[in-house]
Amino acid sequence: MKFLTTNFVTCAVKGCLSSLEAFPLKYEDCQLVQEETEYKPEFISHMLERLEWNAIVQVAKDLGNDSLPATKPEGLDPIMEDSQAVLKDLHTLLMETQIVEGKMSCRNCGHVYHIKNSIPNFLLPPHLC
Amino acid sequence: MSRPEQIAPPEVFYNDSESHKYTSSTRVQHIQAKMTLRALELLNLDTQDPHFILDLGCGSGLSGEILTEEGYNWVGMDISPSMLATGLDREVEGDLFLSDLGNGVPFRAGTFDAAISISAIQWLCNADTANVDPKKRTLTFFNTLYASLKRGGKFVAQFYPMNDSQTETILSCAKVAGFGGGLIIDDPESKRHKKYYLVLTAGMAERNI
Numbered sequence: 001m002k003f004l005t006t007n008f009v010t011c012a013v014k015g016c017l018s019s020l021e022a023f024p025l026k027y028e029d030c031q032l033v034q035e036e037t038e039y040k041p042e043f044i045s046h047m048l049e050r051l052e053w054n055a056i057v058q059v060a061k062d063l064g065n066d067s068l069p070a071t072k073p074e075g076l077d078p079i080m081e082d083s084q085a086v087l088k089d090l091h092t093l094l095m096e097t098q099i100v101e102g103k104m105s106c107r108n109c110g111h112v113y114h115i116k117n118s119i120p121n122f123l124l125p126p127h128l129c
Numbered sequence: 130m131s132r133p134e135q136i137a138p139p140e141v142f143y144n145d146s147e148s149h150k151y152t153s154s155t156r157v158q159h160i161q162a163k164m165t166l167r168a169l170e171l172l173n174l175d176t177q178d179p180h181f182i183l184d185l186g187c188g189s190g191l192s193g194e195i196l197t198e199e200g201y202n203w204v205g206m207d208i209s210p211s212m213l214a215t216g217l218d219r220e221v222e223g224d225l226f227l228s229d230l231g232n233g234v235p236f237r238a239g240t241f242d243a244a245i246s247i248s249a250i251q252w253l254c255n256a257d258t259a260n261v262d263p264k265k266r267t268l269t270f271f272n273t274l275y276a277s278l279k280r281g282g283k284f285v286a287q288f289y290p291m292n293d294s295q296t297e298t299i300l301s302c303a304k305v306a307g308f309g310g311g312l313i314i315d316d317p318e319s320k321r322h323k324k325y326y327l328v329l330t331a332g333m334a335e336r337n338i
């Protein structure tokens with residue numbers, strides 16, 4: 001699972017749908033790999049608008065990276081040269097950083113979702129649906 | 130031939146050998162590719178802009194590979210571990226989630242620009258055990274999908290309804306969830322080639338086209 005996806009996935013337990021605590025999930029015991037993918041600066045700047053930056057910083061911290069800026073980079077334009085370095089860094093973080101094994105848990109209900117072979121398991125026992 | 134939905138639940142039906150057989154059949158590949166391209170045509174996305182797409186019931190990623198070829202980034206969800214494992218073997222670009230569509234789409238509001246589903250949502254209408262309520266599952270699916278799409282985001286689903294009442298249930302749940310739109314039937318006169326596409330929009334787009 002790409003780092004990008006951590007900024008969108010929430011707890012699937014019914015009672016957590018409207019909880020502000022159910023996002024972002026908390027990441028523990030994660031094994032990461034860097035995997036090269038095609039650099040598409042337009043996609044990064046498209047997604048940047050809808051990123052919750054606080055959640056990006058929080059999840060990066062969970063994964064052992066304390067070096068992100070506290071505020072979201074703004075006004076990036078793929079055709080401007082000085083934007084390119086920032087977009088490239090974001091691409092490396094969001095698209096090329098993959099969680100291959102690990103646990104993510106909900107801060108509201110405590111449910112733990114396991115990631116195995118890069119695939120998060122969101123199947124729920126019947127009493128949580 | 131029996132329909133797979135009548136034999137067993139999807140995660141049981143698509144076991145390792147079925148997943149492999151399904152994915153490596155050139156006939157299946159051809160049909161799935163054709164239906165994915167048709168779904169994209171019905172989505173009618175602005176090709177100038179990048180898009181983040183959700184593929185519901187993504188299976189082994191046959192539809193996802195088309196999305197990648199067309200330049201889209203995507204996330205796929207499927208209930209069959211074997212299908213997803215086959216997708217991993219094929220090194221698909223999208224992120225894969227093991228999950229049951231009937232339990233909803235676990236993404237925060239406005240995550241996706243659009244969503245597609247190829248040959249999957251008819252499974253929602255199945256009650257494999259006595260305490261399963263297909264209507265409730267279908268409604269949960271559409272409610273959470275609606276939320277996960279940006280306003281004005283579209284959802285196109287090719288599906289195989291077993292009868293008219295399944296189609297009605299699906300359409301009415303989509304409407305209750307807030308979707309506008311309806312059904313498009315390709316080749317309605319042909320028993321073999323007839324295809325059902327649900328074409329829905331989540332609320333009004335920010336700008337009219």
Ligand SMILES: [Zn+2]
Nearest residue numbers: 011016106109
């Ligand atoms: Zn929860």
